[in-house]
Amino acid sequence: MLHTSNSSAAAAVAQLDGASLAGRRLALIGAGTMGRAIAGGLQRAGAFPDAAIAVVDHHDSTARALASEIAGAHVDDLAGACRDADVVLLCVKPKDVAGVLATLRGADALAHAPLLISIAAGVSIATLEAGTGGRVPVIRAMPNTASQIGRGCTVVSRGALATDEHLAIAETIFTSVGRCLALDERHLDAVTAVSASGPAFIYVVLEALTDGAVSCGLPRDAAMELVARMTQGAAEMVLATGRHPAALKDDVTTPGGCTIAGLMVLEDGRARSVLARTIETTARVAAGLGR
Ligand SMILES: NC(=O)c1ccc[n+]([C@@H]2O[C@H](COP(=O)([O-])OP(=O)(O)OC[C@H]3O[C@@H](n4cnc5c(N)ncnc54)[C@H](OP(=O)(O)O)[C@@H]3O)[C@@H](O)[C@H]2O)c1
Structure with missing residues (x-):
């Protein structure tokens, strides 16, 4: 099912659901290859207003550099960034996902139930839901590096607690950096091989x-x-x-x-x-x- 067009990324954001990102704050965890690609694409598309994206990374200088490139805020406190966010975009390696979620749960940083979007390959919705204590809406996404130039191709799958509105938010985010399709989670490993690798x-x-x-x-x-x-x-x-x-x-x-x-x-x-x-x-x- 194809939801959106990428002929004009910025226009697509407005067209799909102009209200869905308005006033929302994004915490981007992991400023590596994909975090940078998505953040760069979001900034190019004007998907979030200035300073509405908080960037967190193990490497403070990396997070700082990305935050300055995208006119976002650099935050060195993982839990603090998520506590303030409506959407948490998890861009760390699969092996690091459990640690990040444990830190967030330990700090009670997900109590307000932000939308958690994970792009980690092979980390299932069930694992993400268990890692967040089963009280946070989860969307698993598989984007690719062409998001950086607005030509990405992302597939999203929603978890049990994610509503139509949550799905629309995820689609709006990824439509702003390319095309976005919604598919059942069982397809995501094949999607990873084709779209991401x-x-x-x-x-x-x-x-x-x-x-x-x-x-x-x-x-x-x-x-x-x-x-x-x-x-x-x-x-x-x-x-x-x-x-x-x-x-x-x-x-x-x-x-x-x-x-x-x-x-x-x-x-x-x-x-x-x-x-x-x-x-x-x-x-x-x-x-x-x-x-
Ligand atoms: N690369 C692709 O083309 C691609 C495409 C689609 C999906 N993905 C998925 O995207 C995710 C990220 O991949 P990537 O290639 O962007 O990885 P990456 O370049 O290694 O970036 C991940 C960043 O997150 C940091 N990090 C790790 N744990 C952290 C924590 N607890 N708090 C803050 N920052 C932390 C890492 O720091 P350290 O280096 O110190 O660990 C690193 O800077 C992976 O799960 C991958 O499966 C990748």
Whole structure:
């Protein structure tokens, strides 16, 4: 189920539910790769007004730097930041989730039942609900690093205590940094493999295609731009036309031509099964990360 469009991230925020983020405060826990990507995207989209995002991280200088970049507030007290927040966005590694939740519970920082959104791979809604004492609405989300440029793709799943309004808040947050879909939690490990890890796989493909072009004599910067734009165009053709990739591939493949010759090389290298198994293995490992 597709809920939103990313044609204009800021407009989408206003359009989806202009009131849902108004006056709300966000505590962002973990200013690493994803915390920075999401915070940067939220700031670009103007999703939260200045200083409505509090940033907390183990590394004080990291939190300080991010807070200054996004005109947010830097808070060095994890419990204090959450006590003041309507939404707590947990962006720490899966292994650190239990510790953060134990600290928050110990400090009674979740008594006001803020919406807890966790992006930790493999950490189930049941684990998050148990870690918060079962009295906090929980949404599990799986975004990706392209959130930083407003081209992210996030899937959200809600827990038992999360209402339609909580889901709308999460969707508004992630729509402001790209696209957002709501799916059942059972799909989230596959989503992690495709949406969250997927960019790494595509970067390897981009690098390899670029190397091939360089080997044919193309300057590296031109090769890289052509490969990236070609990939973007091909992906947008799939989305815009809704046609099966195999049919789009056939359009490019003249009988006896150069494309079919290249495709034969891909088939010899079992590229299809290698890529499919890459997703399968990644999803399996993702499922175990929260245990
Ligand atoms: N990277 C991706 O592409 C991606 C995509 C989708 C989802 N995710 C999920 O996003 C989460 C974050 O990943 P990441 O790559 O952004 O990790 P990261 O770069 O390691 O960032 C996590 C940050 O949180 C800090 N932290 C840990 N425990 C803390 C605590 N108790 N209080 C305050 N700060 C704390 C870490 O500090 P230390 O370094 O000192 O531990 C680190 O600075 C993970 O759960 C991952 O599964 C990642």
